[in-house]
Amino acid sequence: MxxxxxxxxxxxxxxxxxxxxxxxxxxxxxxxxxxxxxxxxxxxxxxxxxxxxxxxxxxxxxxxxIPDLDLDSPSLTPAQIELLHQRQQTADANTTQPQQTLADAFRKLLEGTGENHENAESRRPRDGGHS
Incomplete structure (x- = not known):
C-alpha cells in the first residue's frame, strides 16, 4: 500500500x-x-x-x-455516530493492553456465554422458540 x-x-x-x-x-x-x-x-x-x-x-x-439503523438513510444519526466513536475508543484501549494468551482468550470467551452475554439475544430463535 x-x-x-x-x-x-x-x-x-x-x-x-x-x-x-x-x-x-x-x-x-x-x-x-x-x-x-x-x-x-x-x-x-x-x-x-x-x-x-x-x-x-x-x-x-x-x-x-448500530441501534435503529435506517438502511434508507444516507447517513447515521449523531447518536449512532457517537456510539461508533465509543466502540472505537474501547477497541483502541483494548489494542494498547498487553497481548493476551490463547488460554486467556478462551477463558474470556467461555465467561461470555449464557443468557447475560451481549450476543445472547441474537442466538434465540426469531419465533421465540415456537413452531
Missing part, C-alpha cells in the same frame, strides 16, 4: 478511495478472515459477486451493532 496512515485507516490490507475499497485477502482461511478462493466459492454458491457478498455481510454487521 502506498498511502500513509489516515485517521480513518481501514487496516493493513485495505485501501479506501472514496466509495471504492480494495481488499487483499490472505492465501488461506484463518480465525480472522477467509481466503480469496473461499470468498469466490461462497459468493458463487449464492449466485452473487464477491463484492455483493461482502456488502451484504457488512450490512448485516452494521444492523447488528
Amino acid at each position: 502506498t498511502e500513509g496512515k489516515q485517521d480513518n485507516q481501514l487496516g493493513s490490507t485495505s485501501v479506501d478511495t472514496g466509495n471504492i475499497f480494495k481488499i487483499e485477502l490472505d492465501q488461506c482461511n484463518s480465525a480472522f478472515g477467509i481466503s480469496a478462493d473461499t470468498l469466490r466459492l461462497l459468493a458463487a454458491s449464492h449466485n452473487v459477486t464477491p463484492e455483493a457478498l461482502i456488502t451484504r455481510a457488512v450490512t448485516m454487521w452494521a444492523q447488528a451493532v
